[in-house]
Amino acid sequence: MIKDLKLLPLVLLLAACATAGAATPAAQSGPESAVQLMARQVNQAVPGRNLYQLADDLKLRPPRSITRVVRTTSPNYLVGHQDKFYVLSEDQNKYFLMTATIRAETPHLYLYVQNGLSYPLSALQQAVKTFEQHTYPTDRKFFGSEWTPGVDGDPHVVCLLGNLRSANPAGFFSSEDEYPRAVNPWSNQREMFYINSATEARVTSTGVRVSACASGPVFSTDSAPVQRDMKSRTLDPLPRAGSPVTRHFH
Numbered sequence: 001m002i003k004d005l006k007l008l009p010l011v012l013l014l015a016a017c018a019t020a021g022a023a024t025p026a027a028q029s030g031p032e033s034a035v036q037l038m039a040r041q042v043n044q045a046v047p048g049r050n051l052y053q054l055a056d057d058l059k060l061r062p063p064r065s066i067t068r069v070v071r072t073t074s075p076n077y078l079v080g081h082q083d084k085f086y087v088l089s090e091d092q093n094k095y096f097l098m099t100a101t102i103r104a105e106t107p108h109l110y111l112y113v114q115n116g117l118s119y120p121l122s123a124l125q126q127a128v129k130t131f132e133q134h135t136y137p138t139d140r141k142f143f144g145s146e147w148t149p150g151v152d153g154d155p156h157v158v159c160l161l162g163n164l165r166s167a168n169p170a171g172f173f174s175s176e177d178e179y180p181r182a183v184n185p186w187s188n189q190r191e192m193f194y195i196n197s198a199t200e201a202r203v204t205s206t207g208v209r210v211s212a213c214a215s216g217p218v219f220s221t222d223s224a225p226v227q228r229d230m231k232s233r234t235l236d237p238l239p240r241a242g243s244p245v246t247r248h249f250h
Contacts, residue, residue, distance in 0.1 A: 114162025
C-alpha cells in the first residue's frame with residue numbers, strides 16, 4: 001500500500017515501463033550496444049598466437065624483423081664438444097644451466113650427457129645406433145620430417161641426458177627450443193629432447209625405448225615451430241621467462 005500519494009505517479013510510470021519492457025521488443029536500430037559488440041567479438045575466430053610478431057611488437061625497440069634461424073651452416077660438432085643448456089626444473093619451477101658433452105653421435109643425432117654422469121661408452125653407442133637405425137626412420141614414417149636443418153642449421157637432433165631436477169617426467173620435448181632467443185630468451189635454439197637420468201630413463205634397453213618415445217614430438221610436418229602461448233613463471237636465480245610447452249613421457 002502506497003502511503004504517500006505523492007509517489008503514485010512515479011509508481012505508475014515505472015509500472016508502465018516494466019509492462020512495455022515485457023512486451024515483444026521491436027527490432028533495435030541505431031548504434032551497436034556494448035553487449036552486442038562483445039557477443040559478436042566472442043563469436044569471432046581467434047587467430048593463433050604468433051610469438052615472432054609479439055616479440056617484434058612488444059619487446060624490440062624499434063621493432064624489426066626476427067629471423068627464424070640462428071645459423072645456416074651446420075657446425076658438425078664432434079664427440080667431445082661441450083655446451084651449456086637451459087633446463088626447466090619442474091620441481092623447483094626454475095631454469096638452471098646444465099653443462100653437457102657429446103658422448104656419441106650419428107648423422108642425425110648428438111647424444112649429450114651431463115658432465116659428471118658416467119655411462120659405459122658401449123651402451124651410449126648402442127643407444128645412438130638404435131636411434132639412427134630404428135627410432136629415426138620410424139618417427140619420420142609416422143610423424144613426418146623434423147624441421148631440418150632447423151633453427152640451428154644443423155641436421156642433427158639433440159638428445160640431452162642428465163638430471164632434470166624433476167621427479168615425475170622421464171623426459172620431455174619443448175617446442176620453444178626451436179625459437180631464437182630474440183623470441184624466447186631460454187631457448188636452446190635447436191631441435192632437441194630431454195632424458196631424465198634421475199628416473200628410470202637410463203641408458204639400458206629401457207633408455208633406448210624411452211628415447212624413442214621422447215623424440216616423437218620433434219618430428220612433424222611443420223616447417224617451423226608451432227605457435228603456442230608462454231605462461232609466465234618466477235624463475236630464479238635466472239631471470240623470468242616463459243614456461244616451455246612440454247610433452248612428457250613416463
